[in-house]
Amino acid sequence: MSEKVPVRCPACRREHVYRVPAFPCACGTPVAPALDVSGEPAQLTRRVWQESWVTVPCPRCCLRTQWPWPELGCPCGVVLRLPVLSAEGATGPSAGRPAFQPVTIRTPLDAVTAAALYLRWLGYPDVRRADQRPPSGIGLAARGLVAHVDPGTGPSSTREVECLWLTAMTESARGVHFSLAGYDRPALERAGQLEIPLFLLDRTGTPQAVNDAADALAEG
Structure with a gap:
C-alpha cells in the first residue's frame, strides 16, 4: 500500500489526503517517490519538461529511474507540486539527466x-x-x-x-x-x-x- 500524506493547499487552505503513486521497477518492485513532509507544496504555474521528473532508486535492486513528479489538483483550480526528497536526500529536482543504468542482457x-x-x-x-x-x-x-x-x-x-x-x-x-x-x-x-x-x-x-x-x- 502506498503512503498517504496530508496536504494543505496554500491558496484556499483546503486539506487533502494524497496517496503517493507507486510505479513498477524493471525488477517488479513497486517504487514511489519519498515526499518531504516538512516542506510546503508549491503552486505550479508553468511546466518545464526537465523539472517534471524525479529520480527514484528501487529499494530492492537499487536501479535509479525517473518518474513523474508528484502533483495534486485542488478543486479551487490550483495545481500543487509536492516537495520530494531526491535520491541524494535533498529537496528539489535532480540536476540534469542522471546516467543511464543498464541491465545485463542474458535472455x-x-x-x-x-x-x-x-x-x-x-x-x-x-x-x-x-x-x-x-x-x-x-x-x-x-x-x-x-x-x-x-x-x-x-x-x-x-x-x-x-x-x-x-x-x-x-x-x-x-x-x-x-x-x-x-x-x-x-x-x-x-x-x-x-x-x-x-x-x-x-x-x-x-x-x-x-x-x-x-x-x-x-x-x-
Missing part, C-alpha cells in the same frame, strides 16, 4: 527490459507492451512513441524497419528500433531514408546509437 526478455528502461531514461515514463504485436520481435509503446525490439540472433531487416515505420505512421507517433544482433545494410539505408532511430543492444544492456536519427534522439 530475450532482458533485451526488452533494457529497451524499456532506456526509453524511460529518454523521457517516456509510460512505456509498456504494445497492444498490437509486430510481425516479429516485441513491441513497446508510450505516449507519442512506438518501438520494436528484435532480440533475435540475426541482423534486423528492411522489412522490420518498414513495418515499424508504418505502425508509427498509423499511430501518429515516433518509431524507434532496437536490435540485439545489429542491422543488415539495406535496413540501415532504409532507416536513414525514413529517419527511423536505430539502436544496437550490447550484452551490458546499454543501447548504442547506430544512425543519425538515433544520435539525435539520444542527445535529446
Whole structure:
C-alpha cells in the first residue's frame, strides 16, 4: 500500500489526503517517490519538461529511474507540486539527466527490459507492451512513441524497419528500433531514408546509437 500524506493547499487552505503513486521497477518492485513532509507544496504555474521528473532508486535492486513528479489538483483550480526528497536526500529536482543504468542482457526478455528502461531514461515514463504485436520481435509503446525490439540472433531487416515505420505512421507517433544482433545494410539505408532511430543492444544492456536519427534522439 502506498503512503498517504496530508496536504494543505496554500491558496484556499483546503486539506487533502494524497496517496503517493507507486510505479513498477524493471525488477517488479513497486517504487514511489519519498515526499518531504516538512516542506510546503508549491503552486505550479508553468511546466518545464526537465523539472517534471524525479529520480527514484528501487529499494530492492537499487536501479535509479525517473518518474513523474508528484502533483495534486485542488478543486479551487490550483495545481500543487509536492516537495520530494531526491535520491541524494535533498529537496528539489535532480540536476540534469542522471546516467543511464543498464541491465545485463542474458535472455530475450532482458533485451526488452533494457529497451524499456532506456526509453524511460529518454523521457517516456509510460512505456509498456504494445497492444498490437509486430510481425516479429516485441513491441513497446508510450505516449507519442512506438518501438520494436528484435532480440533475435540475426541482423534486423528492411522489412522490420518498414513495418515499424508504418505502425508509427498509423499511430501518429515516433518509431524507434532496437536490435540485439545489429542491422543488415539495406535496413540501415532504409532507416536513414525514413529517419527511423536505430539502436544496437550490447550484452551490458546499454543501447548504442547506430544512425543519425538515433544520435539525435539520444542527445535529446
